[in-house]
Amino acid sequence: MYLFAAVFVIFLYYIWIKYIFTRHRRTFTDSLQSLLQISRTDCGDIRALFVTAHPDDECMFFAPTFLRLAELKASVHLLCLSEGNFYNQGAERKQELAHSCEELGIPASRVTIINHKNLPDDPKAEWSISLLSTVIMKQIRTHSFNMVLTFDGKGVSGHTNHIAIYEAVRHLAASGQVPDDCCLLSLVTVGLIRKYISFLDLPLSWLLPSCLCCVIGSQGYKQAKAAMLCHRTQLLWFRYIYITLSRYMLVNTFQIIPQGPKNLKIY
Numbered sequence: 425m426y427l428f429a430a431v432f433v434i435f436l437y438y439i440w441i442k443y444i445f446t447r448h449r450r451t452f453t454d455s456l457q458s459l460l461q462i463s464r465t466d467c468g469d470i471r472a473l474f475v476t477a478h479p480d481d482e483c484m485f486f487a488p489t490f491l492r493l494a495e496l497k498a499s500v501h502l503l504c505l506s507e508g509n510f511y512n513q514g515a516e517r518k519q520e521l522a523h524s525c526e527e528l529g530i531p532a533s534r535v536t537i538i539n540h541k542n543l544p545d546d547p548k549a550e551w552s553i554s555l556l557s558t559v560i561m562k563q564i565r566t567h568s569f570n571m572v573l574t575f576d577g578k579g580v581s582g583h584t585n586h587i588a589i590y591e592a593v594r595h596l597a598a599s600g601q602v603p604d605d606c607c608l609l610s611l612v613t614v615g616l617i618r619k620y621i622s623f624l625d626l627p628l629s630w631l632l633p634s635c636l637c638c639v640i641g642s643q644g645y646k647q648a649k650a651a652m653l654c655h656r657t658q659l660l661w662f663r664y665i666y667i668t669l670s671r672y673m674l675v676n677t678f679q680i681i682p683q684g685p686k687n688l689k690i691y
């Protein structure tokens with residue numbers, strides 16, 4: 425009896441995952457339309473900026489969304505706020521980032537890497553929210569982005585540099601400095617178990633409330649993996665476990681960062 429019930433539950437789970445794979449493109453486009461107030465044919469008008477802290481964040485955490493937006497012919501840019509110089513490998517890591525972005529469909533001309541002495545790659549360094557806000561806002565204005573995607577308040581891995589970026593974007597949102605047509609999204613951090621159950625997390629990601637759910641299939645996974653392998657300086661044994669088991673290699677979910685009244689001065 426228990427065996428029958430277990431087989432039935434596994435079968436239902438399998439059917440559910442299959443269903444998600446048949447629906448995810450449509451759902452992703454519908455969510456984008458609703459978030460950006462655009463029509464289905466206007467997805468090419470999406471100008472998205474991903475804001476990350478280190479070279480490799482783009483593929484470790486955001487690969488599904490990069491790939492899906494590139495598929496829609498959106499204009500996708502990356503702002504990486506450090507060279508990842510913690511072990512003095514900054515020059516090498518910049519090259520790795522360029523190759524990784526190529527795999528994700530982002531040309532080098534759309535990748536900006538900041539090398540600022542006050543924004544070191546260091547979990548113990550407190551990045552200035554004011555400096556980050558200025559750098560991010562300048563980038564938003566320069567390219568008139570209508571979508572900005574970054575970490576949430578837990579930073580997915582809990583890295584303080586990731587969390588500082590979220591705080592800076594939240595500050596920009598709360599102080600009303602972001603243009604009206606620009607939507608701010610934060611990548612949802614999930615718990616440890618969900619983080620490492622790969623595709624088995626899909627039904628939960630699909631079901632739990634989020635404003636954008638982005639899923640990739642086996643072809644997308646191959647691209648995300650190829651991007652991860654570009655970061656050769658980071659390929660320690662546990663990276664291979666991450667590539668194999670992390671749900672972030674297959675699915676991203678986002679929440680909106682609410683925006684306050686415009687041009688509010690915060691003292």
Ligand SMILES: [Zn+2]
Binds near residue numbers: 477481586
């Ligand atoms: Zn990072």
